[in-house]
Amino acid sequence: MPVAYGTFLDSEIFADKKTIKGKGAGLYLRFKTKKGEAIELKTGLSYTSIENAKLNLLQEAKKLNFEEAKKNAIQIWDAELGRVLVEGGKIEDRTKFYTALYHALLGRGLASDVNGAYPKNDGSIGQIPLNGKGIPVHHHYNTDAIWGAFWNLTQLWSIAYPDYYNDWIQSQLLVYKDAGWLGDGIANSKYVSGVGTNFTGLAIAAAYNVGIRNYDVDLAYQAVRKNEIESKDRLPGAGKLDVGVFVDKGYSPYIKDETGNPELLTNGSPFGASHTLEYAFSAEAAAQFAKSLKHESDYSVLNKLSDAWRTLYDPSTKFMRPKDSEGRFIRNFNPYESWRGFQEGNAWQYTFYVPHVPQELVKLVGEDLFNRRLDSIFTISQKNIFGGGAHIDAFAGIESLYNHGNQPNLHISWLFYFSGRPDLSQKWVRSICNEFYGTEAIHGYGFGQDEDQGQLGAWYVMSSMGLFDVRSLTSENPSFQIGAPLFDRITIELPKTLRKNKFEIEVKNQDTSRIYLDKIQLNGKVLSGLELPFQDLVKGGKMSIVLKNK
Numbered sequence: 001m002p003v004a005y006g007t008f009l010d011s012e013i014f015a016d017k018k019t020i021k022g023k024g025a026g027l028y029l030r031f032k033t034k035k036g037e038a039i040e041l042k043t044g045l046s047y048t049s050i051e052n053a054k055l056n057l058l059q060e061a062k063k064l065n066f067e068e069a070k071k072n073a074i075q076i077w078d079a080e081l082g083r084v085l086v087e088g089g090k091i092e093d094r095t096k097f098y099t100a101l102y103h104a105l106l107g108r109g110l111a112s113d114v115n116g117a118y119p120k121n122d123g124s125i126g127q128i129p130l131n132g133k134g135i136p137v138h139h140h141y142n143t144d145a146i147w148g149a150f151w152n153l154t155q156l157w158s159i160a161y162p163d164y165y166n167d168w169i170q171s172q173l174l175v176y177k178d179a180g181w182l183g184d185g186i187a188n189s190k191y192v193s194g195v196g197t198n199f200t201g202l203a204i205a206a207a208y209n210v211g212i213r214n215y216d217v218d219l220a221y222q223a224v225r226k227n228e229i230e231s232k233d234r235l236p237g238a239g240k241l242d243v244g245v246f247v248d249k250g251y252s253p254y255i256k257d258e259t260g261n262p263e264l265l266t267n268g269s270p271f272g273a274s275h276t277l278e279y280a281f282s283a284e285a286a287a288q289f290a291k292s293l294k295h296e297s298d299y300s301v302l303n304k305l306s307d308a309w310r311t312l313y314d315p316s317t318k319f320m321r322p323k324d325s326e327g328r329f330i331r332n333f334n335p336y337e338s339w340r341g342f343q344e345g346n347a348w349q350y351t352f353y354v355p356h357v358p359q360e361l362v363k364l365v366g367e368d369l370f371n372r373r374l375d376s377i378f379t380i381s382q383k384n385i386f387g388g389g390a391h392i393d394a395f396a397g398i399e400s401l402y403n404h405g406n407q408p409n410l411h412i413s414w415l416f417y418f419s420g421r422p423d424l425s426q427k428w429v430r431s432i433c434n435e436f437y438g439t440e441a442i443h444g445y446g447f448g449q450d451e452d453q454g455q456l457g458a459w460y461v462m463s464s465m466g467l468f469d470v471r472s473l474t475s476e477n478p479s480f481q482i483g484a485p486l487f488d489r490i491t492i493e494l495p496k497t498l499r500k501n502k503f504e505i506e507v508k509n510q511d512t513s514r515i516y517l518d519k520i521q522l523n524g525k526v527l528s529g530l531e532l533p534f535q536d537l538v539k540g541g542k543m544s545i546v547l548k549n550k
Contacts, residue, residue, distance in 0.1 A: 088488025100457035107453030112140035145185035145194030148407025150472035152458035184239030191237015196263030198239035201227035205289040254322035271343035273322035284356040285474035394450035501540020514547035
């Protein structure tokens with residue numbers, strides 16, 4: 001038992017008081033202990049009520065002591081991490097892989113209670129439906145914005161955690177039903193500003209596209225469509241407040257912010273260029289969703305919007321360049337300059353942001369120039385550890401040529417697959433895996449990193465397995481570009497209730513000097529291209545890869 005207790009509110013202490021409310025409120029307990037003695041506490045948590053905090057504690061931990069809780073946690077983590085088994089290769093790379101996978105699974109926090117109660121967007125308490133055993137049919141999650149997660153998290157969820165991906169979608173649809181809009185980011189279901197855009201629609205569309213569909217599909221489509229093209233009465237926390245001008249003009253104009261709240265502007269944005277590129281990508285994902293459900297008129301509108309990136313391409317500089325409200329390219333353009341037209345990045349980084357049709361960007365720039373420019377970017381960026389150098393700052397690399405520590409161009413090392421030089425992707429992806437990521441305490445996930453709830457970890461997981469999709473599984477026939485894995489064998493095996501057959505990747509000639517693809521076979525047959533159809537992975541089987549050093 002504690003010998004003393006009390007509460008505090010910031011620096012003010014209230015001895016012998018048991019309850020307190022307000023910002024900065026907390027509880028303290030004092031114990032009289034012997035040397036080496038440990039205090040063991042059980043704590044019930046809830047976002048809805050004290051009663052539900054008690055219920056959560058009783059149902060989940062009433063009979064547990066610390067050692068039992070630890071044993072249970074280890075068993076659960078073993079099962080979850082064990083869905084992807086990597087063997088062989090360097091010990092250091094296996095350490096990085098499972099640390100990265102652990103980070104990727106940590107990101108989204110549970111916000112609902114064991115009885116299905118959850119915090120609604122308006123501050124009241126909602127109820128998730130229960131099954132016949134009185135268990136909620138899905139969970140609800142606190143989640144930051146999913147900006148950039150389509151180049152890491154959602155691809156990983158698709159291949160190894162489809163049950164979680166489906167749960168996450170149902171959680172997002174709760175917010176939509178409660179507030180009328182998908183959220184850019186949420187905390188206790190309350191909208192948080194995030195980055196002022198909204199990629200939740202793209203993540204939902206991609207899930208449907210790969211067969212993850214155990215939710216109200218019509219409601220999901222309604223939410224995705226509204227997210228991409230509607231602006232009337234749009235709530236600030238829904239992000240994309242400039243989507244109306246984007247739909248009307250075919251781009252979001254660059255305008256200066258005089259308010260201090262750039263995410264609330266509706267007639268453009270200080271990040272108008274990056275918004276245009278992002279909205280074009282998400283419009284294409286929504287267009288594919290519309291096409292699959294035979295919403296032809298919606299498909300036509302969304303497909304046209306997906307071409308918006310072309311309006312910003314400046315042939316005189318061969319960069320994406322912001323435009324003002326009159327349709328003119330901005331003056332005094334500096335492609336290194338961040339925050340002027342581009343959010344958390346610059347024109348060097350965002351010029352490659354055409355993930356839905358990368359081959360069209362290559363054609364526009366010219367294949368030879370495209371390859372020389374992109375290869376030079378990585379050659380130079382390697383000297384600065386592919387981003388922010390040795391600075392511990394998430395924004396350290398936003399004015400550089402390439403910034404692996406943030407989301408906007410995490411796909412570009414894989415773009416050579418669309419410009420005739422996949423060998424250069426294999427070279428630079430391997431270099432990033434080896435040099436940006438580490439195992440020591442400070443280096444860890446790279447200097448200047450923005451892990452963002454497991455995103456950088458998930459990028460390593462996907463890339464070290466040699467599977468990645470620039471288009472984020474949003475194309476009509478989703479597939480992965482095939483890279484050179486870091487391991488001898490990779491096995492993706494889910495519980496039989498989720499997927500009947502396992503998928504294996506066998507790598508021959510694995511060696512640190514052999515980083516290029518030589519031959520690929522899928523289930524004993526030579527693969528003609530360098531892409532693995534998503535459905536072939538889901539069906540199960542074996543892909544054999546032979547590596548070479550040139």
